[in-house]
Amino acid sequence: xxxLVLCVLVAAAAAWPSFSEEIGxxxxxxxxxxxxxxxxxxxxxxxxxxxxxxxxxxxxxxAENFNPVGDTSIYNDQGAAAETLMKELTDHRLLEKHHWFSxxxxxxxxxxxxxxxxxxxxxxxxxxxxxxxYFREQMNEGEFVYALYVGVIHSKLGDGIVLPPLYEIxxxxxxxxxxxxKAYSAKMTQRAGTFDVSFTGTRKNKEQRVAxxxxxxxxxxxxxxxxxxxxxxxxxxxGYHLDRKGELFFWVHHxxxxxxxxxxxxxxxxxxxxxxxxxIIHEGFAPLTSYKYxxxxxxxxxxxxxxxxxxxxxxxxxxxxxxxxxxAIAHGYITxxxxxxxxxxxxxxxxxxxDIIESSMYSSNARYYGSLHNTAHVMLGxxxxxxxxxxxxxxxxxxxxxxTRDPSFFRLHKYMDNIFKEHTDSFPPYTHDDLVxxxxxxxxxxxxxxxxxxxxxxxxxLINAVDSGENIEDVEINARVHRLNHEEFDYKxxxxxxxxxxxxxxxxxFLCPIKDNNGITLSIDEARWLxxxxxxFWEKLPGGTHTITRSSKDSSVTVPDMPSxxxxxxxxxxxxxxxxxxxxxxYERSCGIPDRMLLPKSKPQGxxxxxxVAVTDGAxxxxxxxxDLKHGGTHAQCGVHGEDYPDNRPLGYxxxxxxxxxxxxxxxxxxxxxxxxxxxxxxHHA
Numbered sequence: 001x002x003x004l005v006l007c008v009l010v011a012a013a014a015a016w017p018s019f020s021e022e023i024g025x026x027x028x029x030x031x032x033x034x035x036x037x038x039x040x041x042x043x044x045x046x047x048x049x050x051x052x053x054x055x056x057x058x059x060x061x062x063a064e065n066f067n068p069v070g071d072t073s074i075y076n077d078q079g080a081a082a083e084t085l086m087k088e089l090t091d092h093r094l095l096e097k098h099h100w101f102s103x104x105x106x107x108x109x110x111x112x113x114x115x116x117x118x119x120x121x122x123x124x125x126x127x128x129x130x131x132x133x134y135f136r137e138q139m140n141e142g143e144f145v146y147a148l149y150v151g152v153i154h155s156k157l158g159d160g161i162v163l164p165p166l167y168e169i170x171x172x173x174x175x176x177x178x179x180x181x182k183a184y185s186a187k188m189t190q191r192a193g194t195f196d197v198s199f200t201g202t203r204k205n206k207e208q209r210v211a212x213x214x215x216x217x218x219x220x221x222x223x224x225x226x227x228x229x230x231x232x233x234x235x236x237x238x239g240y241h242l243d244r245k246g247e248l249f250f251w252v253h254h255x256x257x258x259x260x261x262x263x264x265x266x267x268x269x270x271x272x273x274x275x276x277x278x279x280i281i282h283e284g285f286a287p288l289t290s291y292k293y294x295x296x297x298x299x300x301x302x303x304x305x306x307x308x309x310x311x312x313x314x315x316x317x318x319x320x321x322x323x324x325x326x327x328a329i330a331h332g333y334i335t336x337x338x339x340x341x342x343x344x345x346x347x348x349x350x351x352x353x354x355d356i357i358e359s360s361m362y363s364s365n366a367r368y369y370g371s372l373h374n375t376a377h378v379m380l381g382x383x384x385x386x387x388x389x390x391x392x393x394x395x396x397x398x399x400x401x402x403x404t405r406d407p408s409f410f411r412l413h414k415y416m417d418n419i420f421k422e423h424t425d426s427f428p429p430y431t432h433d434d435l436v437x438x439x440x441x442x443x444x445x446x447x448x449x450x451x452x453x454x455x456x457x458x459x460x461x462l463i464n465a466v467d468s469g470e471n472i473e474d475v476e477i478n479a480r481v482h483r484l485n486h487e488e489f490d491y492k493x494x495x496x497x498x499x500x501x502x503x504x505x506x507x508x509x510f511l512c513p514i515k516d517n518n519g520i521t522l523s524i525d526e527a528r529w530l531x532x533x534x535x536x537f538w539e540k541l542p543g544g545t546h547t548i549t550r551s552s553k554d555s556s557v558t559v560p561d562m563p564s565x566x567x568x569x570x571x572x573x574x575x576x577x578x579x580x581x582x583x584x585x586x587y588e589r590s591c592g593i594p595d596r597m598l599l600p601k602s603k604p605q606g607x608x609x610x611x612x613v614a615v616t617d618g619a620x621x622x623x624x625x626x627x628d629l630k631h632g633g634t635h636a637q638c639g640v641h642g643e644d645y646p647d648n649r650p651l652g653y654x655x656x657x658x659x660x661x662x663x664x665x666x667x668x669x670x671x672x673x674x675x676x677x678x679x680x681x682x683x684h685h686a
Contacts, residue, residue: 034575034580034581034582035125036160036161036581036582036583036584037572037575037576037580037581037582038125038576039125039129039157039158039160039161040160040161040162040568040571040572040575040582040584041569041572041573041575041576042125042129042132043148043152043161043163043164044164044565044568044569044572045059046059046129046132046133046136046148047145047148047164047169047565048464048565048569049464049468050136050141050144050145050169050170050464051097051098051141051292051464051467052467052468053137054133054136054137059133059136062129062130062133062134063133063134063136063137066130066131066133066134068082068085068086068118068130068131068134068135069082069083069086074122074123074124074126074127075118075121075122075123075127076121076122076123077121080121081114081117081118081120081121082118082121082131084114084117085114085115085117085118085135088111088114089138089139094111094138094139094140094143095107095108095111095139095140095143096140097139097140097141098141098292098293099140099142099293099294100142100291100293100294100393100394101140101141101142101143101146102142102394102398102399103146103398103399103400104374104377104378104381104394104398104399105394105398108140108142108143109233111139111140111143112142112143112144112146112147113147113233115131115135115139115143115144115147115148115151116146116147116150116151116154117238118131118135119131119132119147119148119151119155120151120154120155120238120239122155122157124157125157128151128155128157132148132151135147141292142170145166145169145170149163149166149228150228150231153228153229153641154238154239154641154642155239160584160585160588161588162562162563162568162584162587162588163590164562164565164568165217165221165460165562165564165565165590166221166224166401167217167220167221167460168460168461168463168464168564168565169464169565170292170401170464171460171461171462171464171465171479172289172290172291172292172465173289173399173401173402174217174220174289174401174402175197175289175462175465175479176197176198176200176288176289177288177289177290177296178288179195179196179197179462179479180290180462180465182195183195183462183465183466183477183479184465184466186466186475186477187466187467187469187472187474187475187477188472190472190473190475191475192475192476192477193476193477193478194459194477194478194479194480195462195477195478195479195480196479196480196481196482197479197480197481197482199211199212199215199482200215200285200286200287200288200405201286206269207283207407209264209267209268209269210260210263210264210267210269210407212263212455212482212483212484212601213259213260213263213404213484213597214260214404214405214406214407214409214410215404215405216481216483216484216594216597217458217460217481217483218483218561218594218596218597219256219404219593219594219597220401220402220404220405221401221562221590222559222590222591222592222593222594223256223400223401223403223404224399224400224401225589225590225591226252226591226637226638227400228591229591229638229639229641230242230245230248230249230639231360232358232359232360232361232374233360233361234360234361234362235361239642240642242362242639243639243643243644243645244351244639244644244645244651245351245354245355245360245362246350246351246352246353246354246355246356246357246358246360246362247350247351247354247650247651248354248637248638248639248645248651249354249355249357249358249360249373250350250353250354250357250417250420250651251637251651251652252637252638253413253416253417254413254417254420254652255532255533255593255637256404256410256413257272257410257413257414257417258529258530258531258532259532259593259597259600260272260410261530262513262530262532262600263600263601264517265513265516265517265600265607266600266601266602266603266607266680267601268517268603269517270516270517271414271516271517271530272407272410272411272414273411273414274411274414274415274417274418275408275411275412275414275415276415277306277315277318277319277322278306278315278319279305280303280304280305281300281303281304281305281306281380281383281408281411282302282303283302283407283408283411284299284300284301284302284303284304285299285300285396285405285406285407285408286299287299287395287396287402287405287406289396289402289405291393292465294393295392295393297393297395297396297402298381298384298385298392298393298394298395299384300380300383300384300395300406300408301384304383306318306379306383307383307386307387308386309378309379309382309383309386309387310386310387310388311388312375312378312379312382313375313378313379315379317370317375318370318372318375318376318379320370321369321370321371321372321375322372322419324368324369324370325353325356325357325369325372325419326419326422328344328353328356328369329344329353329419329422329423329426332344332345332426333345334352334353334356334364334365334369335364335365335368336364336365337364337365337367337368342364344423345426345427347650349423350420350423350424350650352364353420353423354420356369356372357369357372357373357416357419357420358371358372358373358374359371359372359373359374372416373416376412376416377397377398377403377412378394378397378398380395380397380406380408380409380412381394381395381396381397381398382394382395382398383395397409397412421529424656424657424658425657425658427657427658428657429657429658429659429660429661429664430654430657430659430664431664432664432667432668435614435654435664435665435668435670435671436668436669436670437505437615437616437617437670439497439498439499440495440496440497440498440499440503440505440541440615440617440669440670441495441496441669441670442493442494442495442613442615442669442670442671442672443494443495443496443545443672444492444493444494444672444674445491445492445493445494445611445613445672445673445674446491446492446674447489447490447491447492447611447676448489448490448491448492448549449487449488449489449490450487450489450679451486451487451489451599451602451676451677451678451679452486452487452678452679452680452681452684453484453485453486453487453599453600453601453602453678453679453680453681454484454485454486454487454680454681454682454684455482455483455484455485455682455684456482456483456485457480457481457482457483458480458481458483458561459478459479459480459481460478460479460481460564461476461477461478461479461564461565461566462477462478462479463476463477464565465477483596484596484597484601485596485597486552486596486597486598486599488551488552488553489551489552490549490550490551490552491509491535491548491549491550491552491613492547492548492549493507493547493548493550493613493615494545494546494547494548495541495545495546495547495548495615496544496545496546497541497542497543497544497545497546498543499541499543500543501540501541501542501543502540502541502542503540503541503618503619504538504539504540504541504617504618504619504622505538505539505540505541505615505616505617505618506536506537506538506615506616506617506618506621506622506647506649507535507536507537507538507539507548507550507613507614507615508533508535508536508612508613508614508615508616508653508654509533509534509535509536509611509612509613510531510532510533510534510611510612510614510655511531511532511534511599511600511609511610511611511612511676512524512527512528512530512531512532512609512610512611512612512655512673513527513530513531513607513609513610514527514608514609514610514675515608523662524659524662524665525658525659525660525662527610528655528656528659531612531655532600533557533636533637533652534552534555534557534598535550535554535555535556535557535636536556536557536635536636536647537550537554537556538618538622539618552595552598553595555595555598555636556633556634556635556636557592557593557598557634557636557637558592558593558594558595558597558598558634559587559589559590559591559592559593559594559595559633559634560586560587560595561594561595561596562587562590563584563587568584571584589633589634589638589641591634591637591638592633592634592637592638593637599678600678601680602678602679602680603679603680604679604680604681604682605679606677606678606679607677607678608675608676608677609675609676609677609678610673610674610675610676611673611674611675611676612655612671612672612673613671613672613673614653614654614670614671615670615671616649616653616654616670620648621647621648621649622646622647622648623648624644624648625644625646625648635647654671
């Protein structure tokens with residue numbers, strides 16, 4: 001057998017040069033269109049009907065004839081990654097097709113990252129495309145999709161490509177089983193249909209009131225994409241350092257939790273309670289969704305105690321891990337693997353803390369501090385079958401796409417958020433001198449427009465959810481979801497600048513609740529941890545008094561709706577056929593809060609919030625950074641691909657530290673707040 005495999009590889013290697021030249025010529029000399037148009041078309045074709053053999057002749061030809069190790073000069077690593085993956089394939093060690101995939105499954109993750117490593121080592125696009133086409137037909141579909149997405153995100157070859165929304169590529173992960181069943185029925189009867197997706201639970205379950213937040217497909221995409229942009233498995237040997245990854249891990253999940261609490265306040269509910277390992281998990285969860293292959297997502301009943309999970313961890317292990325992290329916070333240092341101590345009572349301290357809590361490959365001592373976040377996700381996901389008695393597939397908490405659907409996701413992250421708060425509270429409060437921007441004051445803040453929220457309907461395609469059949473045409477099948485939205489508005493911020501024209505300023509905007517669910521007014525120190533980051537941007541201030549106008553649509557926290565898969569296919573095909581450029585740069589990043597969810601829902605009678613605006617010295621904030629002032633759009637919570645985070649200040653500044661005396665904030669002229677009212681219109685028609 002070994003001799004036969006070797007002969008096949010040698011023969012393929014001999015044939016490779018002419019094939020690689022053919023692919024390269026095909027890509028460069030195809031009928032018109034920019035390179036980006038061809039790349040976008042390739043990605044679209046690779047992801048179309050992912051659970052079936054490709055229907056595109058060019059990809060089919062590559063899949064049948066390409067040899068990944070035929071010419072190793074096409075790789076930066078001389079084919080080392082490709083040889084590793086090919087050995088696993090020829091030894092029949094890879095996960096079969098038509099099987100569930102979870103990134104939290106160690107072996108499955110290793111396999112997906114083998115393919116990512118191959119794609120990441122490609123020098124040119126034809127290498128990337130050819131490997132993708134070949135392994136699409138050889139590997140598990142979930143592993144392939146994950147590797148392709150992170151490959152496009154992190155490889156320079158992926159610049160300019162817009163990844164199709166995952167809810168149209170793997171719809172089962174985002175859509176109730178009932179709707180999937182209706183989609184199959186529509187396909188079999190050849191009757192087009194649009195089917196309403198309902199949120200899980202009933203009115204008997206109070207968590208149903210806020211299901212629109214955790215089950216929002218745009219919020220699901222934000223969460224899974226952030227973890228693709230900043231994967232816990234990332235090592236700098238893949239190409240670059242993920243700047244401030246640990247701090248961003250804290251901040252993005254802190255903001256998700258704060259936003260969830262604002263939605264709870266909007267629905268007459270108290271903020272979410274944190275989870276405890278020795279306490280009851282009161283909220284059960286019935287996902288009402290199924291894997292494409294592998295059965296239904298497991299149910300977790302109400303009012304259960306945490307149980308040890310076979311092969312994962314004991315509950316006592318999690319308590320020990322938590323204790324070690326809290327000890328590090330109390331002592332002010334982390335003990336690294338080699339025994340030296342790392343001071344965390346300094347600006348970068350939260351970075352190190354985030355790395356060990358997650359834990360990522362950046363952790364200073366994973367053996368000692370464990371993997372609190374990642375293991376907790378698996379522990380929660382397995383509570384329906386902790387000992388494997390029923391051989392159930394992974395729970396929703398074991399997928400970043402589905403985790404926020406479970407209300408316990410927010411309990412888990414409130415628990416971790418409070419650990420981070422313990423750290424930030426160990427720092428001294430900011431003084432007047434720390435906060436002041438000499439010569440600059442904020443004179444007024446007004447809103448142009450109405451702060452009105454409402455629900456509208458959104459449709460997405462379920463074509464990829466159903467199988468193709470011989471002589472059975474596809475019919476239009478869509479899911480329709482009810483989702484939160486708001487009217488567009490502008491901030492008008494009047495700033496007085498006593499410096500010369502063109503002085504760079506950073507404008508930071510936060511929305512903070514004024515009262516708790518019992519109507520009791522919150523102090524600024526109580527409210528600051530519940531504040532929502534609405535925007536952060538840079539502006540060159542002219543001398544004197546000047547009014548800055550900023551649209552809510554331009555927020556560096558949010559992203560617009562992504563183009564549908566059908567739209568991406570149509571635009572790329574038109575560009576290739578018509579021989580013109582394809583510019584989809586506005587949608588290149590899908591990491592970010594959906595722009596329609598910038599504001600919390602609020603109530604029909606309205607809710608008051610404090611709108612804080614802090615104008616800080618942009619020259620100091622961006623010292624050492626270069627590039628345009630937009631910094632990749634959604635930099636606030638998602639950073640900039642392959643670059644340092646563009647702001648030197650701590651994330652959440654100036655509200656991330658204790659504020660025992662609100663007069664300190666109120667007495668700084670470059671920080672101002674005003675009361676705004678957000679109203680929910682239940683009868684609004686967009």
